Amino acid sequence: MKYALVHEWLTPKATGGSELVVREILRHIDADLYALIDFESVNPQSYLYGRKIGTTFLQHFPLARNGVQKYLPLLPLAIEQLDLRQYDVILSSSHAVAKGVLVNPDQLHICYCHTPMRYAWDLTFDYLNASRLGRGLPGTFIRYILHRVRQWDVIAANRVDYFIANSYHTARRIWRCYRRQAKVIYPPVNCDRFSFQAQKEDFYLTVSRLVSYKKVSLIVEAFNQLGYPLVIIGDGPELRRIRQIAKPNIQILGAQPNEVVEQYMANAKAFVYAACEDFGIAPVEAQACGTPVIAYGEGGALETVLDIRQFPETGTGLLFSPQIPEALVKAVETFCQFQGQINPESCRTRAANFSPKIFETSYLAFIEDCCQNFPSKDSDKNCDFFR
Missing domain, CATH: 3.40.50 (Rossmann fold)
Structure with missing residues (x-):
């Protein structure tokens, strides 16, 4: 045919x-x-x-x-x-x-x-x-x-x-x-493209097109309050606004080649995602690196991220709701309490389900x-x- x-x-x-x-x-x-x-x-x-x-x-x-x-x-x-x-x-x-x-x-x-x-x-x-x-x-x-x-x-x-x-x-x-x-x-999701890294550095990461529905500005507002180090990779019409509101603890790299994205993905303490996506490939890519995910608990994230509070043995991250900075602030603080319980191997195993x-x-x-x-x-x- x-x-x-x-x-x-x-x-x-x-x-x-x-x-x-x-x-x-x-x-x-x-x-x-x-x-x-x-x-x-x-x-x-x-x-x-x-x-x-x-x-x-x-x-x-x-x-x-x-x-x-x-x-x-x-x-x-x-x-x-x-x-x-x-x-x-x-x-x-x-x-x-x-x-x-x-x-x-x-x-x-x-x-x-x-x-x-x-x-x-x-x-x-x-x-x-x-x-x-x-x-x-x-x-x-x-x-x-x-x-x-x-x-x-x-x-x-x-x-x-x-x-x-x-x-x-x-x-x-x-x-x-x-x-x-x-x-x-x-x-x-090409999980083999991402190297597994069990030891993480002290920064959070988001990789996204900088458009309004991706809610990167929400992440910035939350980390402005938290004061924790955040790295943002991506480009788009919201780049200028995000640079204007971001405090010194937030590093904005703009668009980066794949190898740079992969390196940051592997070393991040957690990947942060605030959009309601139909599927959302980036959180799966982060898990392929053994990196936990803190994501808004709607859309595809509900199907790709296992909340450590519901799955204590196989959890791969933490989900938050509603879609506001205050909820993300609370989620990051909660993640810090559970971080040692999330096994990087569980994250990698979860990502393999979308190969x-x-x-x-x-x-x-x-x-x-x-x-x-x-x-x-x-x-x-x-x-x-x-x-």
């Missing part, structure tokens, strides 16, 4: 968990790759260098290289222009519109959903409040656009035959937004099962399937 794999965008700046899933799928399935835009196939440092990738008209738009989110009203139209009629199976890796490709009734479409479109659903008001365009007459226009995008998004979800979610948290959001069930298959090998086995088995159960146009199973 012929496979096509559809992703939102491929650029040097897009290197998150969804791109890791795309890379892992291509290692095991011979699929032609499509995206709204592609600037990775001309990047000599990319695993996609020299690969033929199908794109849309957005490829030629001004500033597309820096991301096409600015063209949000055009994204549904663009993804529907991809002609995939020659393929038997469509695999989409979607956190926005990739699942909205047009398919024929006899084509099988399986979507690995990283999240329903954040800015159209859960984070609508966060984005509106953070943007100057979210107010007044422009704000009314943007709200209308988001309303129409949500309508399209529900229609697009009906073009998917089977959903895969990257966590149970995401599966619940898929059900809430689309009323569709999803098989949970955790994304691959690429486990992803490969689960994903390929699910694809095979879907192919066997999806009726072909000549199959008698059509009668039962569509009844």
Whole structure:
């Protein structure tokens, strides 16, 4: 059978968990790759260098290289222009519109959903409040656009035959937004990339894109009160504000190469995470180093971090709630009391549950099962399937 794999965008700046899933799928399935835009196939440092990738008209738009989110009203139209009629199976890796490709009734479409479109659903008001365009007459226009995008998004979800979610948290959001069930298959985390380090140094660490919903400013406010040493690695629109409010005990390194991140991950006393993520790869990477995690107790962290207070034998960190600086301050103080009880080996063992090998086995088995159960146009199973 012929496979096509559809992703939102491929650029040097897009290197998150969804791109890791795309890379892992291509290692095991011979699929032609499509995206709204592609600037990775001309990047000599990319695993996609020299690969033929199908794109849309957005490829030629001004500033597309820096991301096409600015063209949000055009994204549904663009993804529907991809002609995939020659393929038997469509695999989409979607956190926005990739699942909205047009398919024929006899084509099988399986979507690995990283999240329903954040800015159209859960984070609508966060984005509106953070943007100057979210107010007044422009704000009314943007709200209308988001309303129409949500309508399209529900229609697009009906073009998917089977959903895969990257966590149970995401599966619940898929059900809430689309009323569709999803098989949970955790994304691959390359634990072997990180060296195990049992002895830790006296500093806390967070690694994140510096955008509002990551709540790095919350971490800064908490450590301003605690006075404990904190290292922040990452770049983004909130960098300037974070530098302004951070006290001398907080070291802000900005963006750093992978080897520097890995070194800090391995040596940190604890990794601090305040965002509500759909999965959250960074806390798993920290545990791969034997580093405990202090995380906000919502979203994917509930599935990846074992609170030492609930799991005294196998605990890998500590969860806090609500999502406010005072709760994090209390959590760090509590962590100091339990720190000696968290075994670095337990952290490493926990991270191994999200290895690429486990992803490969689960994903390929699910694809095979879907192919066997999806009726072909000549199959008698059509009668039962569509009844």
